[in-house]
């Protein structure tokens with residue numbers, strides 16, 4: 427078994443399983459709260475990787491079934507976009 | 521078990537409600553209950569630009585902002601917390617594009633110096649020493665205060681809330697206030713989605729819902745809500761020290777200690793409502809504005825955009841007082857775009873107000889100022 431502080435839950439923001447478990451035990455049992463405190467899910471992947479893992483942890487610690495928990499909201503612009511692309515300049519290497 | 525009796529019910533778990541809860545409990549008030557309909561910082565607090573500025577144009581805002589900054593600077597000891605609030609003090613650079621704006625900044629700085637705020641005027645070229653890639657086209661001058669900056673609003677709110685809990689405050693999340701009961705002109709209780717809480721005192725710290733909370737108590741509070749959009753980029757190496765802001769060009773942009781750029785501008789022709797959806801229009805305008813002023817941003821990737829509500833009073837300054845119509849009804853509302861930066865001082869002021877002590881600071885933030893025509897004319901608001 428890997429130690430929980432070596433297990434990275436969120437690769438975008440470098441958050442460990444230990445961080446997540448500690449927060450849930452401190453009373454942060456909503457994924458939106460955990461996102462805001464740890465930035466888990468605020469990175470480019472917007473929680474596609476960490477979301478399910480966090481829900482499972484919340485469920486295990488609080489006893490609320492996973493089906494009753496909701497994933498964090500995705501925010502636009504989905505997938506991320508460069509300012510130059512918004513401005514219609516595709517050649518921004520110069 | 522739901523707590524069904526309280527010395528005061530604080531409505532709203534944003535930074536204002538949590539700062540008030542902490543300060544009241546620190547001063548010994550027992551049986552405080554804070555009620556939050558979603559989760560802590562789910563309202564404007566968790567959606568804000570995270571900027572803290574002391575460069576104001578009125579004496580009382582200079583005072584409140586300076587006092588608040590002193591608390592942010594010593595937050596660990598002051599709030600007795602292990603949470604790191606990610607304070608960054610690399611300044612606010614305020615850009616002036618007309619002679620009138622330069623004049624105003626000079627006047628402001630004169631007042632700021634009375635309060636020991638170390639601000640100064642910079643020539644356009646001098647601004648380049650602070651932000652080398654700033655586009656100084658059309659720039660007349662800038663005002664700079666090196667001790668202004670940034671803190672993490674979630675962490676500040678969580679720190680206040682956790683310290684309040686340690687002092688015995690009950691925090692009920694996922695609990696919505698539905699009504700305020702009165703009898704013979706006095707408050708008797710607060711109806712929530714989880715049951716009744718008996719109390720004689722209420723603090724309305726409901727942010728953009730402040731007006732609705734007022735209505736529940738039969739009060740017509742002169743505040744409205746307005747959508748403000750904002751976006752954030754991927755984190756990159758630190759390249760921008762200060763918050764760059766301009767009232768006339770209408771922009772604020774800063775790089776958080778974490779590396780992401782956070783930016784927004786004040787909307788035009790927004791309705792008075794609770795909309796907080798995001799628009800493509802904002803994405804486009806923001807991109808134009810930001811990359812004109814700070815060209816290297818072009819290469820950065822925007823990762824998220826969202827919006828939050830400003831709660832706005834007739835003079836865009838907060839209303840912090842007890843209602844004259846309904847004893848025991850306190851409010852801390854109408855913070856526009858500066859409730860986060862003022863929250864430490866406001867929490868202290870509210871505590872004395874609620875404990876009926878002498879006001880700790882000589883400021884005019886009551887509701888009566890509108891009738892008395894003593895509105896606050898703060899020149900430096902977004």
Ligand SMILES: Cc1cc2nc3c(=O)[nH]c(=O)nc-3n(C[C@H](O)[C@H](O)[C@H](O)COP(=O)(O)OP(=O)(O)OC[C@H]3O[C@@H](n4cnc5c(N)ncnc54)[C@H](O)[C@@H]3O)c2cc1C
Pocket residue numbers: 531532533534535536537555556557558559560561562563564565566567568569570571572695696697698725726727728729748749750784827828829830852853855856857858859860861862
């Ligand atoms: C885009 C944007 C950028 C900003 N930038 C800055 C900045 O850089 N610096 C700065 O200082 N300020 C900034 N602000 C302003 C700042 O966010 C607010 O002034 C501040 O957060 C207000 O805090 P609050 O606690 O009063 O309100 P909120 O944080 O909105 O908290 C109110 C809480 O009350 C709860 N609530 C409402 N109704 C009920 C009910 N019936 N029952 C129970 N709970 C209820 C809500 O869920 C909410 O959590 C910005 C705001 C926005 C929108």
